[in-house]
Amino acid sequence: MSNLRPRVYDLVLQIPAGRVLAYGDVAGALGCPGAARQVGYAMAALGPGGLDKQGRAVPWQRVILSSGFVAMRGDPVRGPLQRQLLEEEGVQFDGDRVDLKRFRWDLRDVTLV
């Protein structure tokens, strides 16, 4: 299945505020287990404001590392911003990591288009 990015955005757009998903979760849900890094790349490809090519505001902050930390590579200012955005929508941090037991979104509710 080519064009993974658009599908990544479609799924991320379905993540409810206050919940998070790991890059690997997204890849797996799209039938591409192991393509976690590509999901991260798709996020990095988003323009300012998290807008995709269709102008949709993708809630990129809801995708984090499977360990619960927010990814720190690339733009050093994104990390703190991501954490702030998540806390504003109710996601609580235990130290520097999200408690995945409580905030990881249950993919069973997804309706893939």
Add this chain to the structure above:
DNA sequence: TCCATGACTCCGC
């Protein structure tokens, strides 16, 4: 077509 690039993961120590 080949090759470098990544906002990743898993596993062993």
Add this chain to the structure above:
DNA sequence: CGCGGAGCCATGG
């Protein structure tokens, strides 16, 4: 529980 290394694979030049 932290670190380092190998594995993974879609994209774009």
